[in-house]
Amino acid sequence: MNYKSTLHRDTRGDTERSSSIKEKFCHELEIGLKLYSESSQRNGPHQKTLVSGDIPLHRVKDGYGVTYVSAVALKLEKVWAQRAIEIASHLAAAVVTNPHFTITVSPTGWINLQLTPTGIAHWLQGLCLQRKDGLNVGLRRGDSWIPPCPPLKRGGEETREPGGDKNRQLFEVQYAHARCCSLLRLAHREGLISLVVADSGDLSAEETFPWLDGDGNLRLSHPAEMAVISQLAGSLDGCWDLHQGGKRTSVLPLTASLSEDLLKFTARCRIFGEVKAENPALARARSGLVMAGRQGLKILLEKNLGVLAPLEL
Missing domain, CATH: 3.30.1360 (Gyrase A; domain 2)
Known part of the structure; x- marks a missing residue:
């Protein structure tokens, strides 16, 4: 047939x-x-x-x-x-x-x-570029993205549920987002990547990252890198599940898990110094993963939790 x-x-x-x-x-x-x-x-x-x-x-x-x-x-x-x-x-x-x-x-x-490795590269690249073709997040380059959601709150001002645990989780996620932004600005200053900064201060990239090596294999193979890729997929899938009838409160654990994996990745996988000098392609690919992970946190925080994704703390 x-x-x-x-x-x-x-x-x-x-x-x-x-x-x-x-x-x-x-x-x-x-x-x-x-x-x-x-x-x-x-x-x-x-x-x-x-x-x-x-x-x-x-x-x-x-x-x-x-x-x-x-x-x-x-x-x-x-x-x-x-x-x-x-x-x-x-x-x-x-x-x-x-x-x-x-x-x-x-x-x-x-x-x-x-x-496939090509598919993972295409998906990550789409997140980084925020473009309309491929698996994208519906943003335009240079735009200030304020999606339809409840009023944005800083982590310490969250009032939907009483209790310090949720506020602490939200602050840790916001910290991870700000940390990613800081690393991206440093990568830009170091000449690894080229950032586009919107009037709002939001960041995007306008380049193709070297996700694959010469043999077509994914350059990001460290367990900490793969953990971010896996959790990023799971967290964004959770957003889709939410819109199929899930509960809004279920997004916070997904967001917290992604932020934890991103912080572990940035601690265990170096981007600058020796790595940048000896393997610039790997350094750029890792910068791309920071960009993709940061974009995932932004979607989860602002679109699904109605919480500010700060550029710095």
């Missing part, structure tokens, strides 16, 4: 609209299910319910890379009166792959989707 040309037309400019990798993959699976269902003349009530937000998809937290698994074929096995492995195989064939991700099927019918 030829699904692919239709899928390409249906998804162009549509699936790559968010910083959430989970949203992109769920949308790919949703379109694939629709095409397979239509081609096999399976017109049932499941077509009305299995939209992106209803497709089971979970990120694999352990191991290298950014990988997701889906049990959607197992979920449809009884409804469609067909073996999960057959559903999964046809669904995988209906999803158009590209250099950014791969899709495989296990013998038990689980579907595995994984970002």
Whole structure:
């Protein structure tokens, strides 16, 4: 069966609209299910319910890379009166792959989707550039981003819930954001990166970072670097889950985890001094990861928690 040309037309400019990798993959699976269902003349009530937000998809937290698994074929096995492995195989064939991700099927019918090094690089680059193509965050370069959200508060002024623990967490996240901004300004002064500073003082980058080495492998391979990439994906996925019906308060732990991983990364992985002199490409890639992580914190703080993301403290 030829699904692919239709899928390409249906998804162009549509699936790559968010910083959430989970949203992109769920949308790919949703379109694939629709095409397979239509081609096999399976017109049932499941077509009305299995939209992106209803497709089971979970990120694999352990191991290298950014990988997701889906049990959607197992979920449809009884409804469609067909073996999960057959559903999964046809669904995988209906999803158009590209250099950014791969899709495989296990013998038990689980579907595995994984970002390739090129895909990770593309996703991180989109966050850094804040551009409209690729997985982006919907910002324009040079803009002062104040998204629709409740009035912004400094960490010490948070009043939604009494108690010092939440205020402390918010302050630590704000500190991590300010720390990232400080490192980025230093990288700019050191000539590693070129920053664009908006009238509001907000920072963005207008360059391509050397995420991949000459062999096409991800240059960021230290455990602390991979922890940031994994948590950044998970935290932004959590934002998407939130808008599918989750609770706003669940965002704070995701934000705190990302800030902790960013601080560990900046403490364990040097950017300046010897690294800059001996391996400038690695230093620039690490600067890019600081930029991408900082952008993730900003989204989580301002768009989802309604809290100020300070440029300095």
